[in-house]
Amino acid sequence: MYKSQAEKREARRKAFGDFLRSRRERLTPAAVGLPAGFRRRTPGLRREEVALLAGVGTAWYTWLEQGRDVRPSADVLSALAVALMLSPDERRHLFTLADRSFLNADTFNSSETVPDALIRMIDGMKAQPAYVLGRRWDILAWNAAAVHVFGDFGQLEGDARNMMHLIFTSERHRNLLKDWNEVAQLSLAMFRADSALYVGDTDFERLIGLLMENSAEFFAWWPRQDVVQQPSTVKRIQHPSEGLLEFEYLNLDVTQSPGMRFIVCTPRMVSGHGD
Known part of the structure; x- marks a missing residue:
């Protein structure tokens, strides 16, 4: 409701x-x-x-x-x-x-549909993991390269198919992020900045409540009120079979769909299993 x-x-x-x-x-x-x-x-x-x-x-x-x-x-x-x-x-x-x-009621109630052209573009990106986030950071679309690096988002349902939920409650995703502490705090500050547009939305409140209950770090960091807008950053992934991977994350707004983000991960380094 x-x-x-x-x-x-x-x-x-x-x-x-x-x-x-x-x-x-x-x-x-x-x-x-x-x-x-x-x-x-x-x-x-x-x-x-x-x-x-x-x-x-x-x-x-x-x-x-x-x-x-x-x-x-x-x-x-x-x-x-x-x-x-x-x-x-x-x-x-x-x-x-x-x-x-x-x-605006439409801001809260409208469904999120990824444009067909964007889906075709994502599917055509073979070497770059790419995915689309909704206004609440729900994972709406992804390509095969993203599945290879991060796992099959299609196996997740409901709140579990959400990037904040993955970062803070998934042990597997946490292990993938070489610099989890830094990435998690940056992601939380970006999420808080985005969520300001939707204060009072019950879906946001449910997700935040769920994270407060299931993540000690989220519980400790959310009250700090940190906010940041960072369209690009570098993340290191400790992949179970590929070893250490480094990606430049580019975060782009989908202008025809307010609140929607297109994330492209461009490989920077592959160094095997070492640090």
Whole structure:
């Protein structure tokens, strides 16, 4: 069952407030040029200090963190981003969480169909593992090269055929990733940035709840509120028969299907069974 628009808006405001608070708590007064003052009972800056730096009222800023129904303008969001020393990815995340234009029933309810032309292109790629991810990182399509490297996604069903689920709960997939700790944290930060568009969606909430229950690392890292946009990266795969493989991952948006991603893995190195 899908949540009502009011419930989605409430969930979005809460996510916005949680993100603000997490960024405030990581800063020190010295980092923003303020005196430390008296002993602090909580980590990071005080709400009134952020409000002062951003040029807004303390009560109003407090309402933002509490998830109340107040609507900051783009100028106020920019001021908050400066006050909280947000990175470009974090700034985008802040604006995404505050943008009500994404709260569209079609965004949540529409089915995801991979374009036929994209499927034909993937099938034609013989040396490059390639696959398509949906908005929730469900694995929607893949080629034979991807099966050879990562295993047969077709044997998985439901939430199990999801890249975050594989990374955090599959022992086999974990063993494939030579640098699992680094890859898992980067993937989580990218997933959180993507999920900001769908705060309040029950499918996302079910997946996140499942990962919180079944992965100690996800449980520990998700509350950190890390976000990043990284269209390409290098990953090392410890393949059971091919040995150590190195791929450059290229992450491309499928423009005619919002939220859909096309992942191409270009081989960089094959070094046998060694490190």
